[in-house]
Amino acid sequence: MTTPESSSAGNFIREIVAQDLKAGKHGGRVVTRFPPEPNGYLHIGHAKSICLNFGIAQDHPGGICHLRFDDTNPTTENMEYVEAIQADVRWLGFDWDNRMFFASDYFEPLYQYAVQLIKKGKAYVDSLSADEIREYRGTLIEPGKDSPYRTRSVEENLDLFQRMRAGEFEDGTHVLRAKIDMASPNVNLRDPVLYRIRHVAHYRAGTKWCIYPTYDYAHPLSDAIERITHSICTLEFEDHRPLYDWVLDHVDVPCHPQQIEFARLNLSHTVMSKRKLLELVEKEHVTGWDDPRLPTLKGLRRRGYTPEAIRAFCEHIGVAKRDAVVEMALLEHFIREDLNRRAPRVMAVLQPLRVVIDNYPEGQVEQLEAVNNPEDPSMGTRKVPFSRVVYIEQEDFREVPPKKFFRLAPGQEVRLRYAYIIKCVGVVKDERTGKVVELHCTYDPETRSGSSQAGRKVKGTLHWVSAAHALEAEARLYDSLLMTDAGDTEEGRDWTTRLNPNSLERVTGCRVEPSLADAKPGSRYQFERQGYFCVDPDSSKDTLVFNRTVPLRDSWAKIEKARQEQ
């Protein structure tokens, strides 16, 4: 039945769906929907919802999931977002087939339902100002009071509402409200606004309308029109459920979908709210919506995340009703797991230190065989050139090596990956700064990889590139966006003070092996011993640009850190 992979996928919502199905509640149908508002880009929190909604549909034979744009507010929405959202959902790996809908396509039936409500005496045109409506609403602990317009006749309401539609009134002069209960302890039931006047063009409906329905009114009806069975949303809509049900109970709709709420995703060390993401972009704390530091789908994609990793993450975090902050380390685990299996290995030196192998013949070049992925032999091997001068990583040499430093130091031996064992016999320093600028080593010709003496043990193996053959590259190393783990909702002090000033480190002058010459934007590699990297769209033939998706786990770094903290 359930594979080990999917056994963790059970959750209370899937249980409800399964039980409803068993009870024949919706005639055996399972229809969910993902209902973004096209006023921003999707982030990994949306991915959780997408995986849930599309996932539930996929779980059941005949189950379907709609993509519906909740575009009832013409002042913030546009076509660019519609297209970007579609691209992101597709990239994530989900297909809505021909089931793409727009709330704006329902404006006419929505209007007719409103007329129904008015005729039943369940809605009225209010002519209070926005401020007055707020005052009349009361507070959380005091009941509201009825608007003086609440008792208008059905005829007058019908007339006024029709004239609202016809454009006879200015913005803000009238609204259509549900007639429920101004004294309800649930403020959402204190005669909520159903329609407001906005003399602005809608990006799809054009100037056909100057009244627009609110979310609370449009959403349940859109669900009903599409015959959604399970309308899954986040916790903050829990208080709205009585209103959702009220709307459907008072008009003549074909069905009554069930609203179910779950806790939205929070991720440590980053922000997820539209407001904060927008602020980061607008104040240029990041370069754009696809900045690889952002948890947007565009950002994660550019960073090198795979859809598979994001989906696996979404399956494993679970779905529940309690507020939670998932550690970024968990997301990183899933991208490492995915890329470990799939990413070809390659050698790249981020901060080069020149090494001259004194006893290696000048002008000689050997093509050494390197494994593309030890996890997957079918990925084959490649040749890497080796010559007398190579670069190694600056941090792989210490003039005074600390305990357990299994790398290069004066008099010490290490293996160069896929090549020879070398020994450090000389250190050249800059006279003024004292900085180590070059190493002299000797190599043992008997120790070439695969040869008879190759089995000789040394404690460390270093990655390297041949100086004469290396390509130049830039590496963009990312760290978490926020320094603390204070979550996404902290009040008071300006949250941007928690931004990590070192969230991006650009390293230029990197040297990478020549096999990377034709690396295409978007392709992912493991730079051995360092991390997973992805070719950035900024990359060109002249300068390769790599984004570090995530570093490899680094037990040496841990040892050093622990030592420092002592």
Added chain:
RNA sequence: UGGGGGAUCGUCUAGUGGUAGGACGUCAGACUCUGGAUCUGACUACCUAGGUUCGAAUCCUAGUCCCCCAGCCA
């Protein structure tokens, strides 16, 4: 002092009256031509106090703490 929700390892999550389990993480070790991967072991939890019961994370009572709601946003 209104209404609606929620509290289980550091984190996320299972459990639905019968041995509190998994994953991430952390620590220790094995292995390794990536200090990666892999493998082994260890680690730590039922918000509190009562009650019901042979037996309670689960049921009852009373507390405590946290989240959401007063847009003509969604």
